Amino acid sequence: MAEESFLSDDFVSQLTAVGEVDILVGLPTLNNRDTVQRVVNAIIVGLVKYYPRERCALINPDGGSKDGTTEAVQAASIPDFRAVLASNPLRTMHVVSAQYPGVRGQNEALRMLFAAADLLGAKACALFSPDLESLTPEWLDAMVRPVLKDGHDFVAPVYQRRRFDGLLVKNVLHPLIRAAYGYQVEEPVGREAAFSGRLAAYFLGDESRREDFPGLGAHVWMTTAAMAGGFRVCQAFLGPRVAASKRSALDLNTTIQEIGGSLFRCMEIQQAYWTSRQGCEQVPTFGFQPVLDLDPLRIDRRRMYQMFRTGVDQLESVLEKILSPATLQAIGEISKAEERHFRFPDDLWAKTIYEFASSYHHSAINRDHLLQALTPLYRGRVSSFILENAGAEAEEVERKLDLLRQDYERLKPYLVEAWNRQT
Amino acid sequence: MNELVVRNLREALTAVSQIVAQALPRVLAMVIIIAVGWLIAWIVEVILRRLLLLARFNRLFESKGVTRALSLAALPSPSEMISRIVFWIVWVSFIMAGVNALGVVALQREVADFVSLLPQFVVAVLIIFIGVLAANFFSRAALLAAVNANSPSPRLVSGFVRFLILLVAIAMALERIGLGYGVVLVAFGFLFGAIMIGLAIAFGLGGRHIARRILERRFAAGNRDRREEKDDEGSHL
Secondary structure, rough: OHHHHHHHHHHHHHHHHHOOOEEEEEEOEOOOOOHHHHHHHHHHHHHHHHOOOEEEEEEEOOOOOOOOHHHHHHHHHHOOOOOHHHOOOOEEEEEEEEOOOOOOHHHHHHHHHHHHHHHHHHOEEEEEOOOEOOOOOOHHHHHHHHHHOOOOOOEEEEOOOOOOOOOOHHHHHHHHHHHHEEEEOOOOOOOOOEHHHHHHHHHOHHHHHHHHOOOOOHHHHHHHHHHHOOOEEEEEEEEEEEOOOOOHHHOOHHHHHHHHHHHHHHHOOOOOHHHOOOOOOOOEEEEEOOOOOOOOOOOOOOHHHHHHHHHHHHHHHHHHHHHHHHHHHHHHHHHOOEEEEEEEEOOOOHHHHHHHHHHHHHOOOHHHHHHHHHHHHHHHHHOOOOOOOOOOOHHHHHHHHHHHHHHHHOOHHHHHHHHOOOH | HHHHHHHHHHHHHHHHHHHHOOOOOOOHHHHHHHHHHHHHHHHHHHHHHHHHHOHHHHHHHHHOOHHHHHHHHHOHHHHHHHHHHHHHHHHHHHHHHHHHHHOOHHHHHHHHHHHHHHHHOOOOHHHHHHHHHHHHHHHHHHHHHHHHHHOHHHHHHHHHHHHHHHHHHHHHHHOEEEEEOOHHHHHHHHHHHHHHHHHHOOOHHHHHHHHHHHHHHHHHHHHHHHHHHHHHOOOOO
C-alpha cells in the first residue's frame, strides 16, 4: 500500500488501463532523446517477434528530461515497422511514461518498476539502458526467455568484451562476489538485467532497497540481493555492448566510490548470508558465446604505475589505518620495483580487497576516504595486469583470471575472519 | 602600666577568638561542602560512566570516526570524556558554593568573575577540539584528492589545509576567551598575508620555469591530457 501511494495518481491510472501483463520492460531515462527511440524500437520489435501472444508493457520512468525523451519514447511506439515482421502481435503493446519523484535517480526508477511489476502482475521483467547502441531484438529474447520459459528469477548479462575492458569487474567485482556469494556471475554490474515478478515483489519489499545506492550501485544491490535471497540466478550472453555515453569514462575515482562502496555496503547488509556460504556454484548460461579475440583497449599503463607509486608513498598514513601491517609492507615493497619488473601478485591483491572490505565494515576511517584510498592501489593492479598480459591471447588472459578467482576463493576465510574481528 | 598591657592583650585575644569562632564554622562548612561535593561528583561520574558503557555510547561515534579522531587528538573516548566533564562541572559547582559560604566579599567577586569566564573557556576548548577534527578530516580529504588527481606535492597541499584550519580555530578560540583580540587579529592577518606573498614570490620568481611549464600544460596541452586521462579511465566497468 505504501508503494502504491508513492506512485503518482496519473501513473497508477495509466497502469490500471494496462491491466495485467506477462512481460514488463523497464527503460529508465534522463535526457536520452538521441538514442532512446532506437532502443524502444528494438525492444518493441523483440516483443512482437518473440512474444506475439504475451501481454507486454514498456514502462519508462523518466528523471525529468528536458530534451523531449518521453515524447520520443511515445513516438517510437507507433507500430509502423510491423509490416516487415513475419508475426504480428495478437495483443496491444502499452507504453507508459512517468516522471519519478525524488533525487535518488536509478533507485527511484527501479522502485517504480518494481511497483509497476507488482501491480500489473508481470511474470517477467527486463531492464535496458536508454543509451544502448548495440541493442538488438535478440537481446530482449535472450534476457526474458530464461525467466518466462525456464523459471529463473534473475538473469545477468554476459557481454563480449575487448581485452583489458572491464578491468574493475574482472579484478574486483566478479572475483569478490564469486568468492563471497558463491555464484559465478560474470557481469555482476551489468546495465541490463531481467527478473521474475516474484523477485520484483521481493525487491519491492526488501528493506535494504531503501539504501541510497549511488549510480550503478543499485545494480550491484539487485544482483547480490537475488543471490542472498536464494533466487534462481542465471546469465545470458548478449554480445558486445556499445553505449552512446561512456559513463565509466568520466572518473575512475567516482566509479570505484559508487560501485566499490555499494558492493561493500551490500556485503554489510547481507553478511548473514555470505559469511556462512560455502563453495561456489556455476550458474546456467544461455545463448551462444563465440570465442573472439577483439582488439585490446588502449590504457596508459605507465601513468597507472606512476600514480600507484605516488599513492603508496603519499598515502602511507591513510593506508596504515586500512591495511594490515603485513599487507602494507608487501605493497610498499612491490612499489619499489622497477617498472618493467613490477607485479601486483594475485594473492596480495585479493588480501588488499578483503582488508578494504573489512575496514569499510569496521569504519576504520571515513568510508568515502577509504574508497578513495583504494583507487591508487587499483591503478597498480591494472598496470601489473596489463604488463603481465601484454602479449597474451584471450584464452591465456582468461586462464590467469581464473587463477586470480581461485586466490579470492582460497582466501575467503581470511575475509570472514577480518570481517568478524572485533575492533 | 602592666595592667593596661594585659587588658589590651586580653581584648585582642578576645577579638581574635571571636573572629576565629565566627569564621571557623564557615571554613568548616566550606571544607565539608567541597568534600561532599567531591564525593557526589565522583559518584555521579562513576554512575554516568557505567551507564554510558552499558548503552554502548562509544559505538555511536565509532562509525563517524569521532572516537579515532579523539584518540588522534590525544583525548579519551567519548564516554570517558563526558564522565570527566560532568565530574568537574559538579565539583566546581560545589567549590563555588563552598567559597561563597565563607562570606568574604572579595572572594565572592573573584568567584563570580571566574564563573563568568568559565563558559567562554569551555567554548574555546570546544572550538579547538572541533578545529582539530576538521583539520584531520579535510587535510586527509585534500591528500586523497590530490593523489587521485595526480597533483604534485599532495602532502604539501594536505599540510597547508591542516595548518590553515588549525590557525583559524586557534584564532577563534583566543578571541573567545578575550586574550589579546587585537594582537591575534593582526598576527593572523600578517601571517596569512606573508604566506600568500611568499607563495606568490616563490611561484613567480623562484619557480618561474615550473610555473611556465604548468601553465603551458594546463592551457596549451590541457585538452590532450584530459583526453588521454579519459582514455585510460574508460575501460574499467
